[in-house]
Amino acid sequence: MLMQESYESKPIRFTLPLTTHKKLLQTPAIKQTLISIDTYDNPTFFSYTPKISVKSRKLASKLSTTFQERQQLHLVRRDKFFETEQESILIHSRSIEKSVRPESLFSKVIPFTRSLTSLQKQTKINKKQTPTPQQPEPEVTNSPTHVKKERPQSLHLNSHKDSKRLNRPSTDKVRILKSFYQSKSTDKNIVLKTRANRAVNNKNIFKVKGPYNIMRRQLRKRGWLEQDYESKHSKDRTKTNLKTDNDTDSSGSDYESSSDCPSDEDDYCAVTRIIRNALPNFIITLKSGDTESKFLTKSQFANHFRRTxxxxxxxxxxxxxxxxxxxxxxxxxxxxxxCFLLSSADDQPVFIQDYLKTAAISILKDLKNSIDNGTFKSMENSSSQITNSTVKFAFSVCNEILKSIQHDDVDDISAVTSYDENSPQWKTLLESSYRLKAQQITWENACKNLHQEITALLTSLRDVMPQFNMDGSxxxxxxxxxxxxxxxxxxxxxxxxxxxxxxxxxxxxxxxxxxxxxxxxxxxxxxxxxxxxxxxxxxxxxxxxxxxxxxxxxxxxxxxxxxxxxxxxxxxxxxxxxxxxxxxxxxxxxxxxxxxxxxxxxxxxxxxxxxxxxxxxxxxxxxxxxxxxxxxxxxxxxxxxxxxxxxxxxxxxxxxxxxxxxxxxxxxxxxxxxxxxxxxxxxxxxxxxxxxxxxxxxxxxxxxxxxxxxxxxxGPKVNLQSPPYGVCHDMMVLGKQIKPHRFC
Missing domain, CATH: 3.30.470.20 (ATP-grasp fold, B domain)
Structure with a gap:
């Protein structure tokens, strides 16, 4: 429908004139529509008051015609254009029917490609645009079924630099070049696929996850192909964040960009893409948890074992x-x-006992060394003084250690020292050992009298304790x-x-x-x-x-x-x-x-x-x-x-x-x-x-x-086969470990 516009904000209405194309008027649906639209008995049905901007009003005021007049002029031009095109189509159809079979199949002809459907869509004509003149009727000498189109040429002569007509490349030349590159690409693909198939058949597929570029290069030299390979163009392997297991020692990358990118990088990336779904035979990872050995096939192996x-x-x-x-x-x-597990209920008491024994031995070592080196200091009634009773207690502990190692304490149950760090004797001994480390200690003068016995005891302990020298003092x-x-x-x-x-x-x-x-x-x-x-x-x-x-x-x-x-x-x-x-x-x-x-x-x-x-x-x-x-x-x-x-x-x-x-x-x-x-x-x-x-x-x-x-x-050979059913199947032995003496 067409809109009637009023610049004075008056009511307008829609109408469709009856001067349209003859064929359109013959359509029953169009007739019924035009009759209903052309009814002006109820003008308010087609009326509304549009909102006109100020700029639109200024433009409309400068025109010599109203909106309705311009629309009527447009419709007249459109009807005239339809009639001209329809006559042209009829003339062409008659000339084709009366034409004689051409003598040559290579006569020049300008094909007619415009149809009524396309012409009917072109309904917008500006005011200043003149109607399209009628084209001269071409001479048609060939049948439409035996027409060879002339090769299209380039733009007008004046549009080229040398004022010469430039034709498009020859179809034969394009076909030759295309076939050349296609054959070259096809040959290369065949080579890459052959290389991939050879690696799969020889079980030479590997996968690397971690900073093992030296192993990667060594395998590539041997003809192995890497799965999920990342080229230097896609990702920088030096910047990958590798979250390692706590039991792994590797902390950095050994990547070297100068030697990790060979000349056939593109070909290698292409062939590795071909094997992206293949089963890797050799798996190299940084973390042992990345490899599940129970899921590996017989043709696969890895650089890690599980549960190590x-x-x-x-x-x-x-x-x-x-x-x-x-x-x-x-x-x-x-x-x-x-070594002991601190959080273990069994190991912690053993560690405390070991620590107390080592503290007792350390006091005797310090006393002996101070006397031998001439650095023995004694000061009566000093708060930082190690008393003779503390030294004697340490001596008795060391003597029990020696007897225990030599198994001389089996029948002697009278002298059993309690290793309670909170007891008064052990508290005094520990405080004395702490002051010895700070070198803020003096000895009771009576301690010198035990020098000979201490020397003999320490010599005996050295002979039976492998870590005596390692312990220090x-x-x-x-x-x-x-x-x-x-x-x-x-x-x-x-x-x-x-x-x-x-x-x-x-x-x-x-x-x-x-x-x-x-x-x-x-x-x-x-x-x-x-x-x-x-x-x-x-x-x-x-x-x-x-x-x-x-x-x-x-x-x-x-x-x-x-x-x-x-x-x-x-x-x-x-x-x-x-x-x-x-x-x-x-x-x-x-x-x-x-x-x-x-x-x-x-x-x-x-x-x-x-x-x-x-x-x-x-x-x-x-x-x-x-x-x-x-x-x-x-x-x-x-x-x-x-x-x-x-x-x-x-x-x-x-x-x-x-x-x-x-x-x-x-x-x-x-x-x-x-x-x-x-x-x-x-x-x-x-x-x-x-x-x-x-x-x-x-x-x-x-x-x-x-x-x-x-x-x-x-090691000895291991029989991996399970025993026959029923042979010691339900046998189970439960026990508790006896903690060995750590000094022997």
Whole structure:
């Protein structure tokens, strides 16, 4: 419908004139509509008062015609246009019917493409636009079914730079170029698919989750394809946040962008996308929890075993040490400092008893040393004086310890000391030992009379107590979270109440418990500085157990001179994750490396210089192999094994001043951060040798030697088949462990 507009805000009405196209008027529906619309009996039905803006009124006032007149003019032009187009269509249809078959099939013809439907839609004509003139009738010489269109040309001559008509490219040339690139792309896809199929058939698909780019490159060199590969363009692997397990030692990325992006990066990304749904055969992860061994197929293997927390956590290692007697003849006190679970109802009383015994021995050691060194001080009626009765009580406790170790106390039940830290005698002895550490103590003059007896007793204790020299005389203990690594949460304490306060305050970790371990007070020092040793070892099977030791290791130094008077972590913890937060002390020897790391060659040469023999290769390395193998054997019943899998561990050792080797802890996923010259070489080397040993060789002793792996031991064969039904099926033995004496 058309709208009649009044600029004086008068009522207007809609109407549709009857002068429309003849065919439209013949339609019954149109006739009925026009009759109803053209009825003016009720003008209010089609009327309303529109809201006209001021701007519209100004424009309308400048026009010479009214809105109704302009609409009528538009309708006249439209009707004339429809009639002209209709006549043109009829003329063309008659000429086509009368045309003769052309002599040539290549005559030029301008096809008619306009239809009545499209013309009927073009109803909007501006006032200044003149009606479209009638087009001249073209000569039609060809039949519509035998017309070949001329190739369309470009724009007008004047629109081009050189005033020359530019034709579109030849269809043949476009087809040739298109087919060339399609064939090239098709050949490349065939090559990539062939490469992917070869990797799938050869079971050479791997998956990496963690900072193991050296292993990634080694596998790629061997033709392996990585699943879920992230190229350098899609993601920066150096910025990925890796939330590690508490028992993992890795804290950084070993990513190197210069060597991690080969020239065929795009092709490699394409072929890895083809295998995105394939089953990975080799799974490399940072956390052991990312690999479920029970869901691995026979064609799959991983770089982790499940349930290794029995020796990779401090609390688990403590319990494994207690069960070592069932699997090995090794005595834990020969290589592992005494360790207890503070939150355990069974271990805490044993620890308190051990602490009190060590305090009694420390008092006798201090008295003997002060007399031997000439630093004995006596002052009568002094409040800070250690009385003769306290020394005699400590002497009686040490004598009972000696009898207990030598089993001479079996028939002697008269002298049994009560180890109650709240008793008056023990309170006095503990206060005396605390003052000794502060060097604010004097002795009662009568204590000198016990010098000879104390010397003989301490000599006897030294012979039967393997950790007598390691204990020192300060009674220092190191408290560690049961399931954390990289030196987090570790404290050195010497007071019993401070140690027990950790349990009473319930500042325990969610995963586990705090363990308390005797601190090595007399470590071997290099230029007055404490150090520890990081040793790698590899487990390639648990049924039967197979352990390998890496030939090389490295030594980590503290950045501060050693001191028992200051318990700061920068002095007593050699972890790189701790030392990187502190600068090297100017009072430390300049002979030590500034980055606090040295390799085995320098360390073994130092041992040769101070001992006159190659003690590392002749003694300490062999002892380390025996220690680790016995611990793995003790842990083997708890491990979920999977054929083909392996795991690399990092063990931390210390050496006492009497050249005894002590194990501190074992780390899962040892750090491969190459932040020093030594670790840059060794961490790369151990990963390359591990891949070469696990992937290329058959894990034999001869091939292990070429990969710098030394055979450490193999356990007995394990029968994985379950016994027949009914044979000892319901048999169960329940018991309670008897706590062994920790001094023997």
């Amino acid at each position: 927390g029995s020796f990779t956590t401090k609390s688990g290692l403590t319990q494994t040490i207690q069960d070592l007697a069932w699997y090995s003849d090794s005595n834990p006190v020969d290589f592992f400092p005494r 300060c009674n220092i203990w190191i408290v560690k979270p049961g399931a954390m690594s990289r030196g987090r949460g570790i404290k050195c304490l010497s007071r019993l109440d401070a140690i027990l306060e950790i349990v009473s305050a319930r500042v325990l970790l969610k995963e586990g418990k705090y363990v308390v371990q005797k601190y090595i007070e007399n470590p071997l020092l290099i230029e007055g500085t404490k150090f520890d040793i990081r040793q790698w070892f590899l487990v390639t099977d648990w049924a039967p157990l197979t352990v390998w030791m890496y030939r090389e290791c490295y030594v980590r130094f503290s950045g501060q001179p050693f001191s028992l008077e200051n318990f700061h972590e920068s002095i007593h913890l050699c972890n790189n994750s701790i030392q990187k937060n502190y600068s090297v002390s100017i009072s430390r020897s300049s002979k030590l490396p500034t980055d606090n790391i040295c390799d085995l060659e320098e360390f073994s040469q130092y041992l040769i210089n101070i001992t006159g023999s190659d003690i590392w290769n002749e003694s300490l390395f062999e002892k380390a192999k025996k220690i680790l193998f016995s611990l793995m054997l003790s842990s083997s019943p708890n491990i979920e094994s999977h054929k083909g899998s392996f795991e690399l561990y990092g063990a931390d050792f210390m050496i006492s001043d009497d050249l005894q080797l002590y194990l501190l802890e074992i780390n899962s996923s040892p750090t491969m951060a190459r932040n020093t010259q030594v670790t840059k070489r060794l961490c790369k080397q151990v990963q390359e040798d591990t891949i070469r040993f696990v992937i290329d060789s058959q894990k034999s002793k001869q091939q292990a030697e070429s990969c710098n792996w030394v055979f450490a031991g193999k």
